[in-house]
Amino acid sequence: MTTGSLTAGRARFRLPRRQIPVLATLVLLLVMYGIGVSQYQAFSNVQVIFNVFIDNSFLLVVAVGMTFVILTGGIDLSVGSVVAMTAMVSAWLLQEGLPAALVLVIALLIGPTLGLLMGCAIHFFEIQPFIVTLAGMFFARGMCTLISGASIPITDGFWTRMSQERIGNPQGNFVSISVLIAFVVVAIAAYTLAYTRLGRNVYAIGGNSQSALLMGLPLGRTRIAVYTISGLCSAIGGILLSFYTLSGAPLIAVGMELDVIAAVVIGGTVLTGGAGYVFGTVLGVLVLGVIQTLITFDGSLNSWWTKIVIGGLLFAFILLQRLIGIRYK
Amino acid sequence: MNDTMGRYRTVVGHRLFWPTAVLVVMLAANTIYRPGFLSIELKDGHLYGSPIDILRLSAPLILVALGMTLVISTGGIDLSVGSVCAISGAIACMYISKQTDQNSLAVVLTALAMALGVALVLGAWNGVLVAVIGIQPIIATLILMVAGRGLAQLITQGQIITINSEPFRAIGLGHLLTLPLAIFIALAAALLVAAFTRRTALGMIVESVGGNAEASRLAGIRSGRVIFLAYVLSAVCAAVAGFMMTANVSSADGNAVGLWVELDAILAVVIGGTSLAGGRFFLSGTILGALIIQTLTTSVYAMNISPQTSLLFKAVVVIAVCLIQAPAFRARFTRRRRNTPPPAAIADKPKEQVPA
Numbered sequence: 001m002t003t004g005s006l007t008a009g010r011a012r013f014r015l016p017r018r019q020i021p022v023l024a025t026l027v028l029l030l031v032m033y034g035i036g037v038s039q040y041q042a043f044s045n046v047q048v049i050f051n052v053f054i055d056n057s058f059l060l061v062v063a064v065g066m067t068f069v070i071l072t073g074g075i076d077l078s079v080g081s082v083v084a085m086t087a088m089v090s091a092w093l094l095q096e097g098l099p100a101a102l103v104l105v106i107a108l109l110i111g112p113t114l115g116l117l118m119g120c121a122i123h124f125f126e127i128q129p130f131i132v133t134l135a136g137m138f139f140a141r142g143m144c145t146l147i148s149g150a151s152i153p154i155t156d157g158f159w160t161r162m163s164q165e166r167i168g169n170p171q172g173n174f175v176s177i178s179v180l181i182a183f184v185v186v187a188i189a190a191y192t193l194a195y196t197r198l199g200r201n202v203y204a205i206g207g208n209s210q211s212a213l214l215m216g217l218p219l220g221r222t223r224i225a226v227y228t229i230s231g232l233c234s235a236i237g238g239i240l241l242s243f244y245t246l247s248g249a250p251l252i253a254v255g256m257e258l259d260v261i262a263a264v265v266i267g268g269t270v271l272t273g274g275a276g277y278v279f280g281t282v283l284g285v286l287v288l289g290v291i292q293t294l295i296t297f298d299g300s301l302n303s304w305w306t307k308i309v310i311g312g313l314l315f316a317f318i319l320l321q322r323l324i325g326i327r328y329k
Numbered sequence: 330m331n332d333t334m335g336r337y338r339t340v341v342g343h344r345l346f347w348p349t350a351v352l353v354v355m356l357a358a359n360t361i362y363r364p365g366f367l368s369i370e371l372k373d374g375h376l377y378g379s380p381i382d383i384l385r386l387s388a389p390l391i392l393v394a395l396g397m398t399l400v401i402s403t404g405g406i407d408l409s410v411g412s413v414c415a416i417s418g419a420i421a422c423m424y425i426s427k428q429t430d431q432n433s434l435a436v437v438l439t440a441l442a443m444a445l446g447v448a449l450v451l452g453a454w455n456g457v458l459v460a461v462i463g464i465q466p467i468i469a470t471l472i473l474m475v476a477g478r479g480l481a482q483l484i485t486q487g488q489i490i491t492i493n494s495e496p497f498r499a500i501g502l503g504h505l506l507t508l509p510l511a512i513f514i515a516l517a518a519a520l521l522v523a524a525f526t527r528r529t530a531l532g533m534i535v536e537s538v539g540g541n542a543e544a545s546r547l548a549g550i551r552s553g554r555v556i557f558l559a560y561v562l563s564a565v566c567a568a569v570a571g572f573m574m575t576a577n578v579s580s581a582d583g584n585a586v587g588l589w590v591e592l593d594a595i596l597a598v599v600i601g602g603t604s605l606a607g608g609r610f611f612l613s614g615t616i617l618g619a620l621i622i623q624t625l626t627t628s629v630y631a632m633n634i635s636p637q638t639s640l641l642f643k644a645v646v647v648i649a650v651c652l653i654q655a656p657a658f659r660a661r662f663t664r665r666r667r668n669t670p671p672p673a674a675i676a677d678k679p680k681e682q683v684p685a
Contacts, residue, residue, distance in 0.1 A: 075467070121648070126657040128605045130406075130467070134592055135647040142641025149635050250637060258475055271468050304482035304583070311476020318464050318472070 020324050021268030021317065022280040028313075029283055032290045040297045047173045052289035057178040058083065058240040060285045062256070063263045064189045065233025067281045068226040070264050071193070072206045073273025074129040076227060078118065078136030079234045080256030082111050084249075085140040086238025090159075091152035091248025100158035108235050114140065115231020119224035133227075137257070144250040151249035154242060163243045178240040185236060190278040202226060206273025262310055263288050266317050287313065344602040347653050348617045351600075351646065355624050363631060376507045379627065387623035388511035389414075389570035391616055393590050394597040395522050396563030398615045401598050403559045404539040404607030405459055405466035410567040410594060412477025413451055414587025417444040417568035418575030419484040422492050431494040440497070445568055451477070452564025456557035470560075474591070481583035491580040501576030511573055518566065523612050532610075535559065539607030593622050596643070600650045621646070 036043040053060075062079050069076045086107050093103045114136055121132045154160070168174035193199035201222040204212040213219045242248060267284030269276025291309050295301045359366045359379070369378035393410050400407045424440040425431050451473060458469035503510035526532030534555055537545045542552040570590070575581045599605060600621055601614025625646060629639035652658045 121652075124657065125652060125655040127651045127655050131595075131599055131605060131647065131651055134595070135644045135651070137592075137644075138640040138647065139644035142638050142644060145635050145637035146641060149637075258471065261471065262475060265468065271465055302482070302487055304479040304487060307479030308476050308483065311472050311479065314468075314472045314475060318468055319462070322462060322464060 019268075019277075021321055022277055022283065024317070024320055025266055025268055025280060025283040025287060029287050029290060032287065032294065036290065036294050036297065043293075043297060048293060050168075050173055050175050050179075052286060052293055053179045053182070054176050055244075055292070056285050056289045057176070057182040058237040058244060059256070059259060059263065059288070060182045060282065061185045061233050061240060062237035063260045063267075063281045063285050064185055064278055065230035065237075066257075066260045066264050067189070067267075067269055067276060067278055068193070068202060069129075069230045070206075070261075070269050070271060071202050071273055071276055072223060072226050073209065073271075074122070074223070074226065075133065075261070075271075076115075076118075076136075076230045077130065077133040077257050078114065078140055079230065079237075079260055080253045080258075081137045081140035081144070082114060082231060082234035083238040083241055083253045083256060084144050084251070086111055086235045087242040087245070087252060088144045088147050088152070088248035088250060090239065090242050091154050092147050094154055094156045094159065095152055100156050103156075104239065107239055108232070111231040111233075111235025111238065112228045113231070115228040115234075116224060118231070119227030122227065123220045123223050129227075141250075141254075147250070148248075149250060151247050154246045154248070159243060159246060163246050176243070178243050181236065181240060185233065186278060186282055193278055198222065198225060203274060206275075208274070259288060259310075262314055266313055268317070268321070270321060344611060345614055345617060347650065348600055348602070348614060348621060351650070352617065352621050352624060355621065355628060359624075359628050359631065362628075366631070371507065374507060375504045375509075379631070381509065383620065383623050383627050384512050385509040386627065387619050388509075388515035389573040390590065390593055390597060390619040390623060391515040392518055392566045392570040392573070393563075393587075394594040394601075394615045394619045395518055395612065396559075396566030397591075397594040398598050398601070398603055398610050398612060399522070399526070399535060399559040400466070400563045401595070401603055401605060402535050402539045402607055402610035403556050404542065405556065405559065406470065406595065406605070407455065407560060407563045408467065408470040408591050409451070409455060409473035409477055410563060410570075411587035411590045412474050412481065413448055413564050413567035414571030414574055414590060415481035415581075415583050415585075416451065416477055416484065417448050417571035418586045419481045419490070419581045419583055420444040420447055421497065421572060422490045422575055422581035423484055425492045425494050425497055426490050431492055432496065434496050437494055437496040441572065444572070445565060448564045448568030449561060452561035453557070455564065456560035459560060460553040460556040478583065481581075481586070483583075485581055485583045487583065489580050489582045493579065497572075498576050498579055501573045501578075514569065514573070518569065519612065519616060522562075526610075526612070536608055536610065539609070541608075594619075596647055597622055600646070 033043075036048075042048070062083060066076055066079060089110060090103050090107045093106060094100065098106075118129075118132050118136045121127055122129050162177050165177050166174035167177065167180065193202065201212070201217050204215070204217055205219060205222055209219060241253065245252065263284035264276070264281050265271060265284070266287050267276070267280030267282070269280060288310065291313075292306055295303070295306055295309075356367070366379050369376055369381060371377075393414070397407055397410065421437075421440040421444040424443055425436060428436045430436060455470050455473060458464045458472070459466050462469075499510055500514070501511055505513055526535065534545070534550055537548070537550060538552045538555045542556070545555075546552045567587070567590075571587060574586050595605075597618030598610075598615050600618030601611050601616070603610045603614060622643070625642055626639050629642060
């Protein structure tokens with residue numbers, strides 16, 4: 001009882017410090033939204049927010065997977081390519097006339113399988129995650145072009161229905177099914193990280209893998225699991241992207257891994273692992289989405305400003321994390 | 330028999346053995362596929378042929394990879410090199426395109442100096458983030474990687490800037506002593522870096538910092554300064570590579586120049602045997618690695634396979650090389666082999682004891 005209250009007291013003392021990055025992201029998001037609303041009348045429309053979710057649902061799902069990997073102190077560079085490969089394989093199989101349900105199963109199996117293999121290479125052969133997932137990235141992107149050099153349109157009934165279905169008021173504000181799927185993924189991920197043994201292991205390994213190993217936590221199993229989860233999230237992201245674009249193209253989602261990493265970092269997850277929340281990642285993705293929306297609304301700013309602003313934000317948040325002194329190397 | 334066995338072990342055990350073997354196998358495969366692959370001919374006083382092409386095209390990658398080798402050996406990584414290539418190429422082309430006499434050597438030299446100056450600043454930015462503020466290298470350089478592409482597009486206003494300058498074109502396509510000029514630039518850079526790191530104590534200092542920055546600092550090495558210098562050097566190398574890439578096509582495209590070169594460069598460094606953990610570096614290995622990657626790309630082109638598919642082959646090469654180099658993989662492999670003939674391990678022991 002006493003120990004319980006003691007740790008609770010300590011936790012309350014530490015709480016704000018740990019959550020400053022997430023709070024900072026939240027403040028930033030509100031400020032950016034405020035700027036948008038004060039500058040453009042149409043910005044206050046609820047649909048603007050919904051559109052940010054609709055346009056970034058696939059990014060959100062992939063970023064959630066990346067959060068797991070980064071929390072263990074690893075990195076997954078293959079996500080963008082796996083997203084593209086999933087969309088490409090689905091488009092190709094549908095074109096070949098396979099039933100939608102079967103295509104869905106196959107597409108959702110490829111990502112985790114690749115993730116599992118990469119996780120095994122990282123764990124059993126002790127090759128750096130950076131290099132293994134780089135190879136995975138090359139592999140998946142190569143597979144895309146091997147399937148087809150050109151974009152394949154999707155005309156399947158199930159896909160078009162998923163793409164065009166509007167949830168909410170079709171005349172007023174609505175979201176797509178992809179947004180709901182993304183929210184389900186976020187909820188499951190947040191639950192897993194906060195309340196399950198796997199989640200605790202992820203934080204423990206990211207905090208200090210050596211101590212985690214000495215404590216008897218299953219280092220290998222957890223590590224392999226996070227890359228598999230990331231692969232699964234990329235696969236779901238790929239399906240959502242194919243709903244969004246209704247096609248598979250060999251060069252879609254190029255450089256997406258960097259957007260994803262940026263979103264996770266802006267969301268307050270520390271790249272050396274051990275600290276961060278799925279909620280932060282959601283905010284990080286929203287920040288990227290709102291920047292995009294602001295630049296679209298402005299009209300006079302060109303798309304390259306997005307990259308410069310994201311770079312600047314990355315810098316600001318990393319500096320912030322450094323200043324608060326969250327365990328950074 | 331033991332002697333040949335020993336010699337076999339030294340050759341196979343040499344860190345350049347596997348990369349060289351891979352390169353030789355690739356060249357052989359190309360020659361089988363296309364018998365004229367290795368032939369070189371003299372035309373208009375210049376040498377032509379696939380091997381020369383491979384050397385010329387690998388020059389930018391060699392440059393970037395040289396800088397990357399130093400950064401990686403300090404225990405860091407530089408993801409921003411591709412963006413630096415794009416920015417330096419964009420600045421040079423932008424300046425040249427605005428001059429009336431694009432063929433003037435002075436104009437080109439001014440453009441190069443300006444771009445190199447900016448590259449120094451960009452390298453210093455990375456260096457400060459890593460060495461002074463102490464941000465993790467992968468994320469510190471990620472900032473410039475993301476923002477740098479935007480900056481390059483900002484400089485070119487999102488357009489592809491085409492220039493018509495003979496002296497600038499020469500950086501990529503010029504010839505010297507029958508060989509492409511680019512080869513000499515890469516060679517000069519390699520020799521320069523090799524001389525500084527292997528003829529002076531600098532190389533050892535870099536390795537000691539990469540091995541343990543804190544211990545080196547306590548031993549009296551200004552680790553911060555060494556790390557800072559590595560990032561500046563990497564940016565300068567990337568800038569020169571950027572000149573070559575833009576000169577090759579006489580145009581600057583903020584989006585395309587140096588795209589994914591950071592990954593190729595890291596790949597070249599790793600193939601060359603330098604560990605990503607830092608503390609040890611091999612310049613000759615890096616150059617060999619860059620040649621392997623370029624040979625791979627060229628062979629894929631020669632076999633009429635879509636260029637993007639070369640990524641698939643790259644993936645196979647990366648995994649193969651990494652597995653061969655991974656101690657854990659080797660241990661598994663050798664343990665299994667040792668298990669089959671156990672007397673060999675015992676037989677070795679008394680032999681060592683005899684001379685003692």
